[in-house]
Amino acid sequence: MEGVSGNGLAGPQLLDLMPNNREWLVMIDGAKARGSSEEKKLELRLGPPGTDDWCNLKQDTNSKRRDEALLSFGRLPSMASAQIAANNGGHQAHKFGSSEALASPWPGTSYKENCQKLQEQEQMKPPRSYHQFPSTISQGKNLPFSPKEASQSNCNHKGLNLQDSGVKKAFSQASASASAANTAVPSVSQKRTAPAPVVGWPPIRSFRKNITSNSSAKPSPEPQNDTPNKVAREDKPVETCEKKGMFVKINMDGVPIGRKVDLKAYDSYEKLSSAVDELFRGLLAAQQDSSAGGINKKQEEEKPITGVLDGRGEYTLVYEDNEGDRMLVGDVPWRMFVSTVKRLRVLKSSEVSALCLGTKHDKNSLEMKTNQKIFS
Amino acid sequence: MNYFPDEVMEHVFDFVTSNRDRNAISLVCKLWYRIERLSRQRVFIGNCYAISPERLIARFPGVKSITLKGKPHFADFNLVPHDWGGHVYPWIEVLARSRVNLEELRLKRMVVTDEGLELISRSFVNFKSLVLVTCEGFTTDGLAAIAANCRSLKELDLQENEVEDHRGQWLNCFPESCTSLVSLNFACLKGDINLATLERLVARSPNLKSLRLSRAVPLETLQKILVRAPQLVDLGVGSFVHDPDSETYSKLLTTIEKCKSMRSLCGFLEVAAYCLPAIYPICSSLTSLNLSYAPGIPGSELTKLIRHCRKLQCLWILDCIGDKGLGVVASSCKELQELRVFPSDPYGVGNASVTEEGLVAISRGCPKLTSLLYFCQQMTNAALKIVAQNCRNFIQFRLCILDPTKPDSSTNEPLDEGFGAIVQSCKGIRRLSLSGLLTDQVFYYIGMYAEQLEMLSIAFAADSDKGMLYVLNGCKKIRKLEIMECPFGNIALLSDVGKYETMRSLWMSSCEVTLGGCKTLAKKMPRLNVEIFSENNEMENCIDDEQKVQKLYLYRTLVGPRKDAPDYVWTL
Numbered sequence: 035m036e037g038v039s040g041n042g043l044a045g046p047q048l049l050d051l052m053p054n055n056r057e058w059l060v061m062i063d064g065a066k067a068r069g070s071s072e073e074k075k076l077e078l079r080l081g082p083p084g085t086d087d088w089c090n091l092k093q094d095t096n097s098k099r100r101d102e103a104l105l106s107f108g109r110l111p112s113m114a115s116a117q118i119a120a121n122n123g124g125h126q127a128h129k130f131g132s133s134e135a136l137a138s139p140w141p142g143t144s145y146k147e148n149c150q151k152l153q154e155q156e157q158m159k160p161p162r163s164y165h166q167f168p169s170t171i172s173q174g175k176n177l178p179f180s181p182k183e184a185s186q187s188n189c190n191h192k193g194l195n196l197q198d199s200g201v202k203k204a205f206s207q208a209s210a211s212a213s214a215a216n217t218a219v220p221s222v223s224q225k226r227t228a229p230a231p232v233v234g235w236p237p238i239r240s241f242r243k244n245i246t247s248n249s250s251a252k253p254s255p256e257p258q259n260d261t262p263n264k265v266a267r268e269d270k271p272v273e274t275c276e277k278k279g280m281f282v283k284i285n286m287d288g289v290p291i292g293r294k295v296d297l298k299a300y301d302s303y304e305k306l307s308s309a310v311d312e313l314f315r316g317l318l319a320a321q322q323d324s325s326a327g328g329i330n331k332k333q334e335e336e337k338p339i340t341g342v343l344d345g346r347g348e349y350t351l352v353y354e355d356n357e358g359d360r361m362l363v364g365d366v367p368w369r370m371f372v373s374t375v376k377r378l379r380v381l382k383s384s385e386v387s388a389l390c391l392g393t394k395h396d397k398n399s400l401e402m403k404t405n406q407k408i409f410s
Numbered sequence: 411m412n413y414f415p416d417e418v419m420e421h422v423f424d425f426v427t428s429n430r431d432r433n434a435i436s437l438v439c440k441l442w443y444r445i446e447r448l449s450r451q452r453v454f455i456g457n458c459y460a461i462s463p464e465r466l467i468a469r470f471p472g473v474k475s476i477t478l479k480g481k482p483h484f485a486d487f488n489l490v491p492h493d494w495g496g497h498v499y500p501w502i503e504v505l506a507r508s509r510v511n512l513e514e515l516r517l518k519r520m521v522v523t524d525e526g527l528e529l530i531s532r533s534f535v536n537f538k539s540l541v542l543v544t545c546e547g548f549t550t551d552g553l554a555a556i557a558a559n560c561r562s563l564k565e566l567d568l569q570e571n572e573v574e575d576h577r578g579q580w581l582n583c584f585p586e587s588c589t590s591l592v593s594l595n596f597a598c599l600k601g602d603i604n605l606a607t608l609e610r611l612v613a614r615s616p617n618l619k620s621l622r623l624s625r626a627v628p629l630e631t632l633q634k635i636l637v638r639a640p641q642l643v644d645l646g647v648g649s650f651v652h653d654p655d656s657e658t659y660s661k662l663l664t665t666i667e668k669c670k671s672m673r674s675l676c677g678f679l680e681v682a683a684y685c686l687p688a689i690y691p692i693c694s695s696l697t698s699l700n701l702s703y704a705p706g707i708p709g710s711e712l713t714k715l716i717r718h719c720r721k722l723q724c725l726w727i728l729d730c731i732g733d734k735g736l737g738v739v740a741s742s743c744k745e746l747q748e749l750r751v752f753p754s755d756p757y758g759v760g761n762a763s764v765t766e767e768g769l770v771a772i773s774r775g776c777p778k779l780t781s782l783l784y785f786c787q788q789m790t791n792a793a794l795k796i797v798a799q800n801c802r803n804f805i806q807f808r809l810c811i812l813d814p815t816k817p818d819s820s821t822n823e824p825l826d827e828g829f830g831a832i833v834q835s836c837k838g839i840r841r842l843s844l845s846g847l848l849t850d851q852v853f854y855y856i857g858m859y860a861e862q863l864e865m866l867s868i869a870f871a872a873d874s875d876k877g878m879l880y881v882l883n884g885c886k887k888i889r890k891l892e893i894m895e896c897p898f899g900n901i902a903l904l905s906d907v908g909k910y911e912t913m914r915s916l917w918m919s920s921c922e923v924t925l926g927g928c929k930t931l932a933k934k935m936p937r938l939n940v941e942i943f944s945e946n947n948e949m950e951n952c953i954d955d956e957q958k959v960q961k962l963y964l965y966r967t968l969v970g971p972r973k974d975a976p977d978y979v980w981t982l
Contacts, residue, residue: 234487234894234919235869236756236785236812237843239544241570241598242702243756 280372286314286380287349289321297372303343303364310351310380311339342380350386353378362386416441420449429454451475456889456914458496458520459939462969463504474513475539476505480520482917482963483867484892486544489919489961491943493976499526500974506533514539514565521545527552531559539565546572550601554580557588564617565593575601582607591615595622597646597677605631613638622646625679633662640668644698646677650685659688667691676700676726683711693718697745700726702752713738724748729764729785736768740775748781753812756785763812766793766819773800781806788819789846794828798835807832808843814870814895817847824848830855833863843867853877857884865890878902882909892917900927907934915965923962926955931964932982939971940964940982 285292293313300306315338341347343364351363355374363371363378414422423446426432436446452475455461466473480496498520505512512534522545530537537560550573556566557580581604584591591611596603603626612618612635620643623632627648636642652659672692681704696719701712709732716722716735722743729751731739739746749772751764766789772779779801789811809829818825825846833839833856840862844852848871856863857880864887871877878898881888882905891913899922910916910931925942932940941963971981 232814232895234484234489235814236753236810237484237487237867237869238753238756238785239486239570240488241544242752 282375282377284310284313284378284380286310286318287382287385289314289317291317295378297375302368303371306363307342307351310342314380315339339380345383345386348383349380350383351378351380352386416445419445423449427452448472452514453477455479457965457967458498458501459969459972460914460965460967463501464508465968467504467508467510472511474511475516476501476512476514477516477518478520479518480545482892482915483519483890484894484917484919485519489894490963491976491978494943494979495972495974495976496520497974498522499529502526502529502533506530510534511536513537514541516541516543517545518543519545521547522552523547524549524552524555528555528559531555534560536562538562539567541565541567541569542571543569544571549574550576550580550599553596554583557581557583558585561588562590563588564590566591567593567595567620568598569595571598573599575599577601579604579607581611584611586614589614590617592617593620593644594618595620595646597622597624597648597679599624599626602626609634609638615639616641618642620644620674622677623648625649628652629662629685630658633658633665636662636665636669640665641671642669643671644674644676645669645672647675647679647681648677649680650678650688651680651682652685654684659685663688663691670695672696674698674700674724676703678704678707681705681707683707686711686715690715690718694720697721698724700724702726702728702750704728709735717742719743720745722746726750726752728752728754730754731764733764733768733771736764737771737775740771743776745778746772746776747778749776749779750783751785752783753785756812763787766790769793770796773797777801778803780804783808783810783843785810785812787812788816789825789828790818790820791823791825791828791831792818792820794825795831798828798831802835802837804832804836804839806841807836807839808841808867809845810843811845814845815847824851826852826855830859833859838862841865844871845869849873850877850880853880857881860885861887863888865892867892868896869894870896872896872898875899875902875905879905882906889914891915893919893921895920897922899923900930903927904931907931910935910938910964911966913966915963917961917963918959919961921958921962923959924955925957925959928959928962929955929982937966937968938964939967941975941979942982943979 280297281294282297283292284295295306295309295313297306300309318339319337339347339349342349342351352360353363353371353375354377355361356376360379366374419442423432423435426435429452432446432450436443447469449472450470451472453466453470453473454477455466456479458478458480466476478498478501480498481490481494484490485494496519498517499522502515506529512530513536515530515537516539520542522542527540527548530540532555540556540560540563548571553566553568553573556563584607588611592615594611594615603624605627608623608627609631612621618639619641621635621639622644623635623646625648627635629650629652632647632650636645652662666688669692673696675689675692675696675698678701683706686707693715699716699719699722701707701715707728707730709730712727712731713735716725716731716739719725720742723745725739725743725746725748727739727750731751736751739749751768753763755763764784764786766786769782769784769786769789770793773796777800780803782804783806786809789809817823818828825844826849829842829844829848829852833842837859839860842856842860842863842865844867848868850873853872853876856866863885866881866885866888868877868891875898877896878893879902881891882902894917896918898918903918903923904927928940928942932938942959943961943963975981
């Protein structure tokens with residue numbers, strides 16, 4: 035591989051990043067020594083454009099389980115830019131495209147240290163103290179790298195989210211792993227197609243989505259139903275505010291006079307339900323009043339009409355749709371309901387079951403539960 | 411160190427309030443560990459499943475304030491199925507049983523029940539402060555218990571919770587003797603509020619500094635409340651709609667002028683734009699303004715308002731303000747430190763939106779900016795580079811381009827260089843969220859430059875495992891890594907399994923990791939809980955190690971697999 039001492043190695047390789055001489059060394063790990071030469075390379079290479087190895091990423095058709103891949107680095111970017119100039123074969127130039135962005139190749143020691151550690155770990159067997167470092171790696175700064183045992187004893191603190199000193203790490207032997215993926219990941223996938231509305235995107239809390247969708251006067255597309263968990267969704271406003279009102283007849287059992295209700299004035303079943311209560315409570319009370327023969331019934335004795343949507347109340351709301359069928363109110367989204375409803379009826383719940391409408395009203399939505407709570 | 415008696419050391423430690431510093435103190439020597447732990451009063455637990463309440467109490471018997479977080483962050487975006495967990499009741503139970511003198515409980519993304527709230531209210535005599543953020547599972551009945559039984563309640567702060575509103579009279583449950591309230595926030599409640607009760611409560615709370623109302627509180631009540639509580643520092647307005655010719659409105663104008671202490675405004679859950687001028691008189695002293703819940707205010711009105719707010723340090727706003735509006739922000743709010751611009755139309759490509767121009771303008775005008783959350787339609791590398799040059803103090807930089815893989819809108823290149831410039835320039839950056847078309851290169855930069863990075867959120871990015879490897883290798887201080895829809899597989903996952911014990915958690919969803927890879931990881935790292943789940947129960951039927959895992963959430967823990975995991979969660 036270019037830029038590396040050309041060993042044409044078969045095993046996973048690691049590069050040691052040496053800050054002093056800025057060269058790349060290839061460290062051969064123990065796996066190779068164990069004669070796993072038949073193992074396919076499973077490397078992630080970072081090379082300047084122009085290297086063939088750039089594309090040598092797990093396209094091997096090996097289906098065997100492999101050891102974990104190790105990171106190997108190509109040239110330093112500053113060198114790479116020279117390489118690019120020399121070798122620009124139209125390979126992924128974007129990778130190191132504007133290396134001007136990198137003012138200095140390796141500013142922090144941490145990244146280098148880590149790559150050194152990757153190298154260290156390759157050489158050492160677990161668990162070992164990592165205190166012995168080859169002298170070439172001395173940074174003039176203590177590499178606070180505690181052995182595995184010490185880090186274990188410190189786990190006590192970790193659970194309580196103590197500040198990581200950032201360095202107590204137990205490195206596991208990469209080569210000790212038994213399995214690794216053999217999923218071939220294409221090295222180039224420039225344009226991932228922008229997906230259809232995906233769960234979790236955009237990253238906005240439901241709380242906010244509801245607010246903004248409520249507010250927009252322009253018809254906003256209903257958010258994809260990506261809420262598997264219960265969310266108290268505020269009801270979406272009915273679009274088309276400009277059209278004239280949509281009045282449908284509504285009759286109630288036991289009340290000879292019907293009413294008309296403007297469905298455009300509501301945006302949810304809940305509101306319709308309370309409208310039913312408002313429209314008929316007085317009338318119903320008056321009917322029962324007259325039928326009972328009493329006069330001057332007090333205002334408080336007007337019973338609110340509740341539970342019309344969930345089957346729990348004394349009355350149930352049904353409607354007739356554009357096909358002439360009688361349907362239970364509440365099954366379909368509000369807007370769909372508004373577009374198909376022709377008239378409404380408030381029936382006694384006992385009658386409804388007698389009529390065997392069939393649909394078990396088992397809606398589990400929070401909306402229904404909320405209605406329950408509100409009207410119970 | 412041994413020459414000072416313990417009391418002296420303790421007294422010295424009392425001055426150290428930051429949890430991180432106290433954690434460091436406890437590592438110095440056994441003596442310090444002991445002194446510190448016995449005197450510790452505030453404990454922060456970033457993952458409630460990392461430790462058990464028993465162990466917490468064993469180490470910190472004197473704890474008075476506990477902060478707990480439950481679900482992973484991506485639960486906010488509906489990526490975590492219902493009933494995943496995060497139950498606080500077991501904690502409350504143990505705390506109550508152990509007679510901890512709990513005074514403050516702060517919960518985030520947890521499931522709280524009425525029983526739990528009731529238990530709190532009955533068990534902790536000195537309970538003062540309850541803060542619930544993005545929690546769920548309780549009703550106003552639980553709040554009633556808190557109100558009724560917590561005699562010295564100072565703070566009841568409900569932020570964006572899912573609360574079932576029983577329309578009961580929970581506010582009535584505050585006894586007449588309760589006069590200690592300092593902070594009350596019930597803005598997230600949806601039901602009706604007994605307005606008279608609210609007014610009386612405010613009237614008898616002379617220490618009330620922060621009040622955030624729900625939408626059910628109309629303008630008239632707001633005016634009456636402000637008359638009673640002109641000392642308010644932080645106000646969340648519920649409904650702000652009224653006929654500008656009415657008497658109420660003119661009364662409000664006079665009342666507002668008397669609120670000289672007001673520094674923070676939010677809410678406006680229902681607002682008419684023409685009512686906004688009422689608050690102009692207090693704008694000049696505002697340091698914090700949150701209009702992100704206010705629907706339907708046109709950008710022009712927002713701009714007019716913000717021109718008055720010259721001392722603003724924190725601004726949360728909707729993108730209807732537009733790029734021009736952000737320009738006004740940049741020229742008016744020189745002290746701005748935190749800016750959040752939310753989308754008013756997350757799914758459409760509306761006219762109301764902001765682009766890279768707005769961000770550049772802000773960076774030019776507000777050099778003190780440290781925290782940014784910016785939802786926009788498009789971005790360019792050039793703009794990000796300018797931002798990086800102008801604002802070097804970013805601690806949080808979260809950019810969300812609504813089309814998740816959109817490239818630089820002027821060059822069609824990936825946004826690697828732009829983000830690279832940001833991390834290179836802002837040495838102190840601790841939290842980063844990326845979006846747009848991104849390749850492995852941006853992760854190379856992050857690994858190289860973002861030395862202080864603690865939390866990274868990635869979606870639809872990278873080309874290969876290298877991306878994740880760069881981050882795991884380079885970001886020493888990373889604590890939370892959350893990834894969705896990226897081509898990271900087992901290689902990346904398993905390259906450095908020890909790393910995960912230095913982190914709080916890792917989330918990977920819709921990536922390329924397989925069941926086999928996760929099993930390997932779990933086997934190697936017994937002190938991690940490796941949880942696999944999916945929407946339906948397909949994982950249970952899956953015995954094929956080659957199967958890709960839909961959702962992976964792993965976190966370090968001292969207490970092993972949790973016992974309250976639902977069926978669909980498989981802890982390997």
